[in-house]
Amino acid sequence: MTRKTVFIADADGASGRALIAKFGQADTDLILNSLLSDEEWEERLVACRAAGSRVHVTHADLCSSRDLSFMLDQAEKQIGPVDVMIHNCGVIRPADVETCEEALFVEMMQANAKSAFFCTQAIGKRMAARGGGSVIFASSIHSEKPTGSSFAYSASQGAVKMLAHEAALFLGRHGIRVNVIEMGPVEGSDDCFRSDVSGLYDSYRYKVPSSMLGSFEDLAELAFFLAQDEASYLNGADIRLDGGFLMHYMDNRMLKPAERETRSQ
Numbered sequence: 427m428t429r430k431t432v433f434i435a436d437a438d439g440a441s442g443r444a445l446i447a448k449f450g451q452a453d454t455d456l457i458l459n460s461l462l463s464d465e466e467w468e469e470r471l472v473a474c475r476a477a478g479s480r481v482h483v484t485h486a487d488l489c490s491s492r493d494l495s496f497m498l499d500q501a502e503k504q505i506g507p508v509d510v511m512i513h514n515c516g517v518i519r520p521a522d523v524e525t526c527e528e529a530l531f532v533e534m535m536q537a538n539a540k541s542a543f544f545c546t547q548a549i550g551k552r553m554a555a556r557g558g559g560s561v562i563f564a565s566s567i568h569s570e571k572p573t574g575s576s577f578a579y580s581a582s583q584g585a586v587k588m589l590a591h592e593a594a595l596f597l598g599r600h601g602i603r604v605n606v607i608e609m610g611p612v613e614g615s616d617d618c619f620r621s622d623v624s625g626l627y628d629s630y631r632y633k634v635p636s637s638m639l640g641s642f643e644d645l646a647e648l649a650f651f652l653a654q655d656e657a658s659y660l661n662g663a664d665i666r667l668d669g670g671f672l673m674h675y676m677d678n679r680m681l682k683p684a685e686r687e688t689r690s691q
Contacts, residue, residue, distance in 0.1 A: 428655065430509035433457040433501075435488060435545055441514045441564055441609075444642035448650050450474035456481045457501045457508065459488065480505050488515070488541035494548040507556060510653040511549045513542045513586075514564035518618050521578040531578045538582035539589070546593050546604075554600035560653050561597065561604040563590050564645055567668050569608060574624025587664065594662030603661040605652050609645055610634075610668020625677075633674035637681045640669050 432449050436442045437458035450456060456479055460467065467483050474481050482504050486497035498508070517537040521530055546561060553559030569583035587606055594604035611634070616627040631639050648667055651657055666672065674680075 429453050429455070430653065431455045431457065431501075431506045432510040432512065432653065433459070433508045433545075433549065435459050435511075435513045435541065436515045437483070438462055439514070439516075440612075441516070441642045441645055444646040445512060445514065445564075445649060446470075446474065448643070448646035449653075450479050450481075451477045452650065453478065454510075455479055455505045457505060458483050459486055459497075461485065489536050489544055491544055491548060494544055498548060498552065507552055508549050508559070509553075510560045510562065511545060511553075512562045512564060512649055512653075513545050515541050516564070516566065516579075516583075518576055518579050520620075521576045523577050526578060534576075534578040535582050535585070538579070539585040542586045542589055546589065546597075550593065550597050550602065553602050554597060558601040559597075559603075560657075561590075561593065561602060562649050562652050563587075563604075563606045564649065565590075565606050565608055567608045567610050567666060567672055568619075569606075569664075571626070571672060572624070573619045574621035574626060575619045590664075591662055598661050603652075603657065605657075605660055605663045605665065607645060607648055607652075608664055608666045608668070610640060610666070610671045612639055612641055629677070629680060630671070632680040632682055633677075634669040634671050635673070635681065636669060638669065640667060 432454050434442055434445050437460045460483055464483060471481050482501045484497045487493040515538050517534050519530055519534060563586050565586050566583045568580045569587040573580050590604050590606045597604055611630050616630050619627050631637060644667060
């Protein structure tokens with residue numbers, strides 16, 4: 427991979443940690459947006475710096491164009507302009523259509539969708555001026571499939587998906603590729619999307635045909651490919667990374683552990 431500068435919008439969560447581990451060992455420089463203090467980051471950055479990556483930790487408000495512009499100016503002085511933008515913000519809160527308070531709805535839409543728009547606008551303009559770049563949205567299968575537990579989360583991810591399609595059309599004219607990774611279930615997804623009206627996450631690991639859940643390391647591997655020049659003809663794509671989870675159709679045909687072991691013998 428040609429040395430690039432990678433911006434990760436949420437460096438604190440599980441997806442951010444996996445992305446840092448992958449890109450930090452791959453001859454890249456990192457701009458990491460975080461809510462943690464600089465002191466809390468020191469130990470986590472040792473491996474990246476040991477691998478030769480320059481790292482700039484920021485604390486920008488991703489819903490403020492002024493804050494983003496200032497952050498990018500500072501990061502460019504220390505490391506250089508952003509070549510790869512990864513937006514991986516995904517705040518999830520229980521929220522149903524009947525009772526969701528306005529404040530909760532606004533919180534999730536701002537954290538997930540508004541931040542995606544401001545990052546795309548601010549970084550996309552700078553990429554366009556240089557004539558290239560890669561924008562990657564680490565989104566969710568729930569941009570298409572209702573959760574039954576958090577309609578606001580689904581709405582925010584649906585907004586991100588259409589934002590990506592529009593951005594692919596316009597930024598693509600400047601050599602910028604925009605793609606979406608629709609992440610499926612990982613360990614703990616049943617707790618995140620616990621629902622009284624949907625059985626989607628009941629025995630969810632066995633609804634993956636291989637009955638093996640994915641991980642955020644899988645997300646990082648795919649994002650790494652999309653960031654490379656070898657993915658130059660991928661633009662405006664929605665890549666479902668769910669192991670076939672959404673293809674499940676009959677619970678009584680799920681492959682349970684005992685049956686899988688028998689078949690493998």
